[in-house]
Each structure stands twice: as structure tokens, then as C-alpha cells.
């Protein structure tokens with residue numbers, strides 16, 4: 443269960459209340475709202491907001507099979523804190539077996555098409571099953587994370603998956619995310635203390651240097667305009683704007 447936490451500073455409390463209002467509005471507007479928990483720093487904030495204030499939102503995560511051990515530890519610590527279970531979705535075994543047989547265990551490094559193929563089986567297909575039958579999904583993206591995400595709206599129609607996409611943390615700064623985590627003593631992925639601002643699959647995520655774009659540790663061998671996993675397709679203009687700079 444939640445441990446006692448000191449009172450949040452007023453600005454941060456108002457930030458959290460605005461996000462909770464947005465989540466409640468989504469529950470009132472759409473049938474079956476779910477939250478796709480990506481197990482990063484924003485995710486522990488959103489999980490806290492949802493399980494403490496809007497518990498009717500179902501929370502799920504995708505276990506790609508290639509996550510860091512620290513990420514599995516985080517899943518257990520989050521579940522223990524709230525006494526609730528994250529629903530985990532997995533890749534279809536036969537699809538994955540066929541893909542690995544054809545491309546190799548680390549074949550995602552051989553080209554953008556292969557990488558998208560791996561993300562498609564390990565992330566996108568389980569995600570599609572997870573959101574089926576829901577009216578909206580919640581994401582923890584923030585405007586500061588990339589030029590593409592800077593253009594996002596709080597609620598958008600997600601034509602790829604056929605439901606609304608709600609982003610209640612869009613205006614939070616990274617500092618606010620960490621202030622909330624520390625004030626409320628939330629469990630977080632220990633890799634964040636080793637230079638990982640964004641954490642995905644182990645072979646496709648690395649630490650970044652101070653001052654580098656926070657998504658530059660993801661798929662670093664690719665051009666910046668291809669570095670999304672398929673759950674948050676890049677907007678064309680933003681993809682052009684970010685090409686040549688660094689990028690989750």
C-alpha cells in the first residue's frame with residue numbers, strides 16, 4: 443500500500459489535479475479507458491494518479507521479452523506498493539519464433555525494416571490486442587520529449603488503432619515528474635540513476651550524456667526520423683524538424 447508522503451508543493455499539486463481532471467473527463471467521455479504503462483518515469487507518476495484517484499482506468503504493460511531486469515523489478519515494486527496487478531501482454535509466440543528464425547535473435551539491428559518488424563511483433567501487436575474494445579488509451583508522453591511530441595494535443599483521434607488517445611502529462615516538465623516521484627516516494631526504475639532518461643528494450647536503449655536529447659538513447663544507430671516504436675507515429679513535419687538533431 444502507499445507509504446505516507448509529505449504534502450506536494452502547490453504548483454505540483456495543481457499540475458497533478460489538472461491531469462486527474464483530464465483523466466476523469468476521459469472516463470466520463472469514453473467507454474473503457476485504458477492506460478498503456480511504458481514503465482518509465484512518467485509511468486510511475488501516471489500509475490499513481492490513476493490508482494490513487496481514477497482507479498476505473500485499466501493499466502497494462504507490454505512485456506516484449508527483451509526488457510531490462512531492473513524493469514521487471516519495477517513491475518513487482520509497483521504492484522507491491524498499490525496491492526494491484528498490472529495486466530501484462532506478450533507477443534504471439536509463433537509470430538515471434540518465425541521472425542527470429544528468419545532474422546536472427548538480434549536481427550532488429552540489420553535495418554529500419556527489421557527493427558520495425560521486431561517492434562511490430564513484440565510491441566505493436568500486443569498493444570493492438572490490449573486496446574481492442576476500448577474507447578480511449580492514456581499515454582504518458584510530454585511535449586518536452588521530442589519535436590514530434592511537442593505538436594501533440596491533449597486528446598487526439600488515433601486513426602492507427604481506432605480510439606482516442608489521451609495525454610494528461612503533456613505539459614509536465616521532467617523536473618516536475620521527478621519532483622512528484624521524490625515527494626511521493628514512488629518506486630522507479632533504478633536505471634534512471636545511471637543516465638537512462640527513457641527505458642525500453644535492453645538491446646535498444648542506452649544511457650545518454652548530460653545535455654543530450656532524452657530520446658537519443660533509443661535506436662541510436664538509426665536516423666532520428668525513424669526512432670519511434672509504432673505506438674506514437676511521428677508527425678511528418680516534426681519528423682523533418684527533428685532530423686539532424688538527436689531524439690524514446
Ligand code: SF4
Pocket residue numbers: 506508550557558560561562564565642643645646671
Ligand atoms: S525496441 Fe528493440 S528489441 Fe524491443 S521490440 Fe523494438 S526492435 Fe525489438
